[in-house]
Amino acid sequence: MIMQIGIDKMAFATTPYYLDLVDLAQARGEDPNKYLIGIGQNKQAVVPPTQDIVTLAAEAASRLLDDHDRKDISTVIVATESGIDNSKAAAIYVKQLLGLDDFVRTIEVKEACYSGTAAIQFARGLVALDPQQKVLVIAADIARYGLHTGGEVTQGAGAVAMLISADPQMLAIESGSVALSQDVMDFWRPIYATEAMVDGKYSTNVYIDFFQRTFDRYCQRQNKQLSDFAALAFHLPFTKMGKKALEAELGDQEDAISQRLRDNLVAEQAIPREVGNLYTGSLYLGLMSLLVNGDVQPGERIGLFSYGSGAEGEFYSGILQPNYQDGLKAASLALDHRQQVTVSEYEALFNQQLGMKAEDVNFDLSQDPSRFVLSGQRDHQRQYLTRS
C-alpha cells in the first residue's frame, strides 16, 4: 500500500487588534464598497509592537501540539517573508517558546507568499524518508505596505501552523504538483525596507497567469478537469483575488460544477475577509475557512494554488480524509476576542513596530493579552516572554 503523507492538524493565530475597513475607507476618502466589495475585505489585523512573526507562530503552533506530537517532531520550518533576523532562523525562537526538545532541526524558508507551500513539500520528503517523524510547518507573516499606500487595504497578519505526517487526519497530498518560477518584479522588499514595494495591478495579472499555467499543466499531466475538484483553494492576498482567478478559469460557465466551486470559494474567503493578507499563511487560512464553512466531503479532492511574488506558483491537490474535522483546531478560528482600534490608534501602532530600530527598548505589555509577547530589545537581541 502506498503511504499517504499530508496535513494532520492545522491551527491559526492572529493579533489581538483589528481595524474596520469602513473606518479606513472613510479616513482615506474612498467609498467603503471599494474595500468591502471591490477588494473583498471587511477588517484587517493590526499589529501591536509586542507581536511579531515569532510570537504569532508560537501561538498558532501551541494551539495544535499534544504530548505525542512534541515527542515525534523532528523538524520545525518557519515560512515567512517578514523575518526578524537576516541570519538566525525564526524557528529557533519558536522552538524555544514552545518548549520543544533541543534535538530538532530548525530552519526558516523564504520565497514571498509561496514558501509555506515549499515548506510543506520539503516536509513530505522528510516524512517519506522516515514515516515515524512529524514536521511542524508554520507560515507566519505581517503584511505591511505603508500608511496611505495602494496596498494598505490589503495588509494583515497572522500565522497558520500545520503538522505534516504519515497517515494524516486532514488532507492526504497527491503526487503530481506543478511548480512554476520566473524572474518577475511584481512585489519585493529590499533588505533595507520594512514595507513591501509592489506593482499592484501587474501583480494581479501575473498571479492569474501563474494560476492558469500551473492548473492547465496539472490537469493535462494528471488527466483531470474541473469536475474532479470539490473546491479550489487560492492564495488570498485579498479575497477578490481568488474570485478573479476562478472566474478567469470558469469563464461564462454556469453549470452545477462551476456553481459549487464558486460557493466553496465564498466559504474559503469568509475568515480571510476578517483578517487580511497573511502572505505565506493566506492559502492555508483560506483552506481552514473552506473546511469550516464549505460544502466538502471526505474522499473529495481539493485543489490548492499557492502564489508568491517574484514569482513562484504551485498547483497541487489533496484528498480530504474521514476525520479531517478532528485535526482542524476550529476553536483557534474564533475572532471574537479581538479589540477594535480606530484609524489613529492603528496608525500609531503601525509606527511603533520594532522594524529596523537598533536601540534598546522595553514595550508596555499591559495592552497585549497574548500568551507569547515580544517584551523589547536589548543589545540588538529581541526579548520574548511566555505568560500563563
Ligand code: CAA
Ligand atoms: N464599489 C465596488 N467596487 C469598487 C468600487 C466601489 N465603490 N470602487 C472600486 N471598486 C473596485 C474596482 O472596480 C476594482 O475591481 P476589479 O479589480 O475587479 O476591477 C477594485 O475595486 C479595486 O479597485 P482599484 O483597481 O482601483 O484599486 P487600487 O488601484 O487601489 O489597487 C490593488 C488594488 C492593486 C489590489 C492594491 O490594493 C495593491 O497593490 N495591493 C497589494 C498587491 C497585491 O495584493 N497583489 C496581489 C497579487 S500578488 C500576491 O498575491 C502576493 C501577495 O500576497 C502580495
